[in-house]
Amino acid sequence: MISFSGKRGVVLGVANQRSIASGVAKQLHQLGAELALTYAPDPKGRFEQNVRKLAESCGNAMVLPMDVREDAAIEKGFAEMEAKWGALDFVLHSVAYADRGDLEKPFSSTSRDGWRMAQEVSAYSILPLAHHAAPLMRKAGGGSLVGMTFIGSVLAVPNYNVMGPAKAALESAVRYLARELGPDNIRCNTISAGALRTLSSSGIRNFGEMLKVAGEHAALERNVTIEEVAKATVFLLSDAASGITGQSIYVDCGFNIMAN
Numbered sequence: 001m002i003s004f005s006g007k008r009g010v011v012l013g014v015a016n017q018r019s020i021a022s023g024v025a026k027q028l029h030q031l032g033a034e035l036a037l038t039y040a041p042d043p044k045g046r047f048e049q050n051v052r053k054l055a056e057s058c059g060n061a062m063v064l065p066m067d068v069r070e071d072a073a074i075e076k077g078f079a080e081m082e083a084k085w086g087a088l089d090f091v092l093h094s095v096a097y098a099d100r101g102d103l104e105k106p107f108s109s110t111s112r113d114g115w116r117m118a119q120e121v122s123a124y125s126i127l128p129l130a131h132h133a134a135p136l137m138r139k140a141g142g143g144s145l146v147g148m149t150f151i152g153s154v155l156a157v158p159n160y161n162v163m164g165p166a167k168a169a170l171e172s173a174v175r176y177l178a179r180e181l182g183p184d185n186i187r188c189n190t191i192s193a194g195a196l197r198t199l200s201s202s203g204i205r206n207f208g209e210m211l212k213v214a215g216e217h218a219a220l221e222r223n224v225t226i227e228e229v230a231k232a233t234v235f236l237l238s239d240a241a242s243g244i245t246g247q248s249i250y251v252d253c254g255f256n257i258m259a260n
């Protein structure tokens with residue numbers, strides 16, 4: 001049985017109810033975890049509002065502003081967690097961004113700034129998170145860090161474009177983090193989720209078609225659900241996965257194994 005009783009961790013990437021991170025946070029709370037939820041500040045404060053609502057239903061979780069492009073925001077967020085908890089057991093990185101314009105262009109026309117932005121937010125950001133989490137996880141005797149990826153990292157998926165190399169970088173970065181932090185019993189993995197309708201995926205042209213193809217061609221002949229992705233993520237974040245590190249685990253109803 002998986003239990004998070006006495007465990008403390010931070011979930012990045014709640015934008016709204018449909019976010020994968022929301023599904024994970026709900027399950028972690030049900031299993032007894034104490035949570036901090038972060039939001040990316042936006043001019044209208046929509047994300048903050050949504051995160052505060054979720055935090056209330058997750059045992060009044062801590063709410064922290066954290067734009068992952070800003071080192072100061074990351075540092076401050078981890079300082080607040082350290083002040084409250086002293087130690088940390090898990091981190092979920094469920095964050096990605098690419099400029100819609102860059103997603104719509106032919107891949108070879110991706111702008112330098114668009115490439116940089118996608119890489120910075122979607123891949124690089126896991127490094128400073130690991131850097132700040134590691135000392136707190138050492139105090140807990142170890143920990144687990146999970147990132148969210150997509151099969152577009154290894155296959156040329158129509159319209160995924162600039163996000164493909166960003167996800168490839170994320171997966172590779174997680175392997176290097178697993179190697180660096182393994183001696184401290186800190187595990188680092190990614191979940192490769194099947195296509196799901198969320199705010200992020202709405203920026204991908206013809207996403208409806210991608211979803212349809214994924215459902216038709218998956219071994220289970222259907223699309224995965226947020227709850228299923230969340231269950232597997234919770235497993236990787238938990239002690240039940242104590243022997244697993246440096247992996248990317250597909251939770252896509254078997255889409256990735258099919259030859260057509």
Ligand SMILES: NC(=O)c1ccc[n+]([C@@H]2O[C@H](COP(=O)([O-])OP(=O)(O)OC[C@H]3O[C@@H](n4cnc5c(N)ncnc54)[C@H](O)[C@@H]3O)[C@@H](O)[C@H]2O)c1
Pocket residue numbers: 012013014015016018019020021039040047066067068069093094095096097121148149150151192193194195196197198199200201
């Ligand atoms: N939806 C899918 O089909 C799918 C499939 C596989 C992997 N993923 C990945 O899952 C993760 C979560 O995406 P989602 O589908 O739940 O969509 P989502 O839009 O709900 O979540 C993306 C999150 O990234 C956050 N974000 C963007 N820029 C940020 C910044 N600068 N600082 C901090 N946060 C920032 C957004 O605020 C949002 O909360 C992403 O890494 C995404 O690439 C999604």
